[in-house]
Amino acid sequence: MAGRVVRQRKRNCLPGDLDLVADENTVLIQRTLRSGQTVHYRGHVVILGDVNPGAEIGASGNVVVVGALRGMVHAGMEGDQSAFVLALSLQPIQLRVADHITRPPDGETAQADCPEIARIKDGVVTIEAYWPGGDRQGK
Amino acid sequence: MGEVLVVTSGKGGVGKTTTTANLGTGLANQGHKVVLVDTDIGLRNLDVVLGLENRIVYDITDVTGGHCRLRQALIRDKRLEGLHLLPAAQTKDKTAVSPEEMKTLCEELENEFDYVIIDCPAGIEQGFRNAIAGAHRAIVVTTPEVSAVRDADRIIGLLEAAELHAPRLIINRIRPRMVRQGDMMSIEDIIDILAVDLLGVVPEDEQVVISTNRGEAVVMDPHSRSGQAYRNIVQRLLGKTLPIMDLEESSGFFGRLRRMMGLK
Numbered sequence: 001m002a003g004r005v006v007r008q009r010k011r012n013c014l015p016g017d018l019d020l021v022a023d024e025n026t027v028l029i030q031r032t033l034r035s036g037q038t039v040h041y042r043g044h045v046v047i048l049g050d051v052n053p054g055a056e057i058g059a060s061g062n063v064v065v066v067g068a069l070r071g072m073v074h075a076g077m078e079g080d081q082s083a084f085v086l087a088l089s090l091q092p093i094q095l096r097v098a099d100h101i102t103r104p105p106d107g108e109t110a111q112a113d114c115p116e117i118a119r120i121k122d123g124v125v126t127i128e129a130y131w132p133g134g135d136r137q138g139k
Numbered sequence: 140m141g142e143v144l145v146v147t148s149g150k151g152g153v154g155k156t157t158t159t160a161n162l163g164t165g166l167a168n169q170g171h172k173v174v175l176v177d178t179d180i181g182l183r184n185l186d187v188v189l190g191l192e193n194r195i196v197y198d199i200t201d202v203t204g205g206h207c208r209l210r211q212a213l214i215r216d217k218r219l220e221g222l223h224l225l226p227a228a229q230t231k232d233k234t235a236v237s238p239e240e241m242k243t244l245c246e247e248l249e250n251e252f253d254y255v256i257i258d259c260p261a262g263i264e265q266g267f268r269n270a271i272a273g274a275h276r277a278i279v280v281t282t283p284e285v286s287a288v289r290d291a292d293r294i295i296g297l298l299e300a301a302e303l304h305a306p307r308l309i310i311n312r313i314r315p316r317m318v319r320q321g322d323m324m325s326i327e328d329i330i331d332i333l334a335v336d337l338l339g340v341v342p343e344d345e346q347v348v349i350s351t352n353r354g355e356a357v358v359m360d361p362h363s364r365s366g367q368a369y370r371n372i373v374q375r376l377l378g379k380t381l382p383i384m385d386l387e388e389s390s391g392f393f394g395r396l397r398r399m400m401g402l403k
Contacts, residue, residue: 034295035289035292036292036293036297052332053289053332070332
């Protein structure tokens with residue numbers, strides 16, 4: 001049955017204009033970042049893998065790590081206060097959002113066994129459990 | 140055509156030179172022709188660890204600089220006929236050799252030997268770049284400490300960038316008691332971060348210090364646990380599949396009794 005043309009069905013696309021809900025300028029990296037490796041990008045960064053201690057990510061947008069984030073991460077590098085960092089396992093050495101710099105508390109660090117999202121809420125970097133549901137987070 | 144292996148780590152003092160000496164001795168003891176190359180120019184140690192420091196006339200910089208033939212610089216081991224050493228220079232530094240010269244040298248060596256094992260210096264600069272230039276595969280050595288694992292991760296990244304894929308890992312100086320008590324990283328913790336295949340695990344062993352001081356490789360000592368670990372690693376290099384040895388420090392009746400009672 002070669003040669004049959006399958007037409008795209010319009011009803012599978014998002015309603016309305018795709019531009020309103022989709023963000024461009026996202027880079028997808030499909031491997032683990034090792035110590036000493038850095039990614040700096042003017043946009044969003046998605047990593048399919050781990051970010052090992054000693055690796056660094058800098059994004060003007062958001063950062064999503066589908067793995068363990070154990071390195072240094074800076075979301076909203078150019079000052080975007082609404083930027084966030086999301087990871088399956090959030091254990092960064094240092095976490096920065098816009099102009100806020102934070103680190104894990106000294107002493108015993110209890111590891112959460114769920115994905116977590118870090119962003120600025122009421123002027124402070126807050127880390128919460130991430131539940132699937134898009135923009136219905138922590139309301 | 141021989142295989143060229145580089146033994147590297149990033150961090151200093153984790154056991155690259157000891158591993159190079161023991162793997163080379165172990166492979167030669169199994170009948171293979173092996174040459175060990177010391178690329179730590181300026182801080183040479185491989186000759187001391189093998190007890191051959193008195194026999195050095197020419198070194199690697201003499202060979203690459205054309206002052207002597209390769210055969211003149213190679214030193215045969217005291218005990219094993221198939222084992223040879225190409226020593227480093229002590230009075231120069233790592234800029235004395237270039238990666239291109241190392242590549243040419245390795246190509247010459249692999250024609251004559253079954254295994255060429257390169258002892259890489261610590262660091263990520265010229266010495267490291269020299270050592271990996273002619274290698275086919277890499278062996279990364281680490282100890283179960285955060286700083287060593289951090290450096291090993293960096294090195295693995297650099298090896299992959301240099302097209303030396305699938306490096307294999309040796310975890311050295313592990314103390315099972317401390318791992319059990321949660322005071323030391325476990326094998327699983329380390330593999331979780333480094334994500335490379337494990338070639339072997341060597342337990343902490345005082346016998347290594349004693350043997351090094353005597354200029355002997357511990358792999359030849361039938362009673363030593365670290366020697367047994369190195370013998371197993373040699374077998375895995377030769378293609379055999381062996382389980383990781385039981386690392387517990389004291390086997391035997393009283394050892395097991397004490398562990399059952401929660402002591403040691």
